[in-house]
Amino acid sequence: MAHKRKKIAVIGAGFVGSTTAHWAAQKELGDVVVLDVNEGAAIGKALDLAQASAIEMFDTNIKGTNKYEDIADSDVVIITAGMPRKPGMSRDELVGINAKIVKDVCEGVKKHAPNSYVIVVCNPMDVMAVYAKQILGFPRERVIGMGGCLDSARFRTFIAEELGVSVKDVNGIVIGNHGDAMMPLVRHANVSGIPLTELLPADKIAAIVARTKQAGAEIGGHLKTGSAYYAPSRGAVEMAEAILKDQKRVLPVAVELTGEFGVNEGLMVGVLATVGGKGIEKVHKFELNPAEQEEFKKSVDAVRTLVSALKTVQ
Structure with missing residues (x-):
């Protein structure tokens, strides 16, 4: 019997989607299908990426399409489709635009890849993940939002930069919402086991926390016409x-x-969970001190507010 390769569907062939396909193909995680309403963009980028395989030496079949039938039997579906937030656009406005896109996408996924694990990347991520789960009707272990992996990567990068150490030795996690109320867990951050609080003064740590919360906006400010895509796509592929x-x-x-x-x-909401072959296998509960509890509550409130904005656009 022929061995069946894993299959990854990436929905959206914009910067985040095409870079997601790039990381997944390069790591030989399985065959990759890139789906976009703009079929030309999906096919063109898939062809370009496939031709890189001869140099980088990865064995991955890559296909571009605008037909949901082509994502049939995908093991993992990564949803990147959606409009990025433009300067001056409120998150609520973005909710209305992207909810329509996510609804169409999830109906296609539900029909053609009903057993897949779905990773939601499009913004505002927390509320789009809630909406995707409602439309899909999948159990909670199979619908996961990508925010924490990205925010934690940013947190660790800034710590490494400030200390002049390898990012490989930095541990730092961010929980809560993927937005201004995100919560870098300073108390648990460390470098090779040495607590961050022993390595940096409070004002330096506060600056890193603030920069982490605004990291997406910082990149957007430089790019002017777009938003981050290398690190978000890598977080989804992780x-x-x-x-x-x-x-x-x-x-x-x-x-x-x-x-x-x-x-x-x-x-x-972003928390720490074991992610394995059954998707979310366990949510890890740990004690938050009173200040952290207060901060986490703000994160939850931020998600709740966006979910109520979603109800008005549905």
Whole structure:
């Protein structure tokens, strides 16, 4: 019997989608299908990426399409389709535009890849993940929001830069929402086990936390016409790899909370979870001190506010 390769569907062939396909193909995680309403963009980028395989030496079949039938039997679906937030656009306005896109995408996924694990990347990520889960009707372990992996990568990058150390030795996680109320866990950040609080003064740490929260806006400000895509796409592929290889990674991801941290109304908020072959295999509960509890509550409130904005546009 022929061995069946894993299959990854990337929805959206913009910068985030095409870079997601690039990371996944290069890592040989499985065959990649890039789907976009603009079929030409999907086919062109898939062809270009396929031709890089002869130099980089990866064996991955890459296909561009605008037909949902082509994502049939995908193991993992990564949703990047959607408008980026333009300067001056409120998150609420973005909710209305992207909700329509996510609805169409999820109906296609539900029909053609009903057993897939779905990773939501498009913004505003937390509320789009909530909406995707509603449309898909999948269990909570199979719909995951990508925010924490990206925000944590930014947090670790800034710590490494400030200390002049390898990013490989920096541990730092960000939970909460993927927005201004995100929550870098300073108390748990360390470099090879040495607490960050022993390595940097409070004002330097506060500056890193503030920069982490605004990292996306900082990049957008420089780019002027777009938003970040290398690190967001890599965060999504980190999650996909954990699922496809059953790695049991403990990652900061947005998952529907069912009572953990006192949240149980169907909101998806970034927490630490074991991500493996069954998707979200366990949500890790740990003690938050009173200041952290207060901060986490703000994160949850931010998600709740966006979800109520979603209800008005539906």
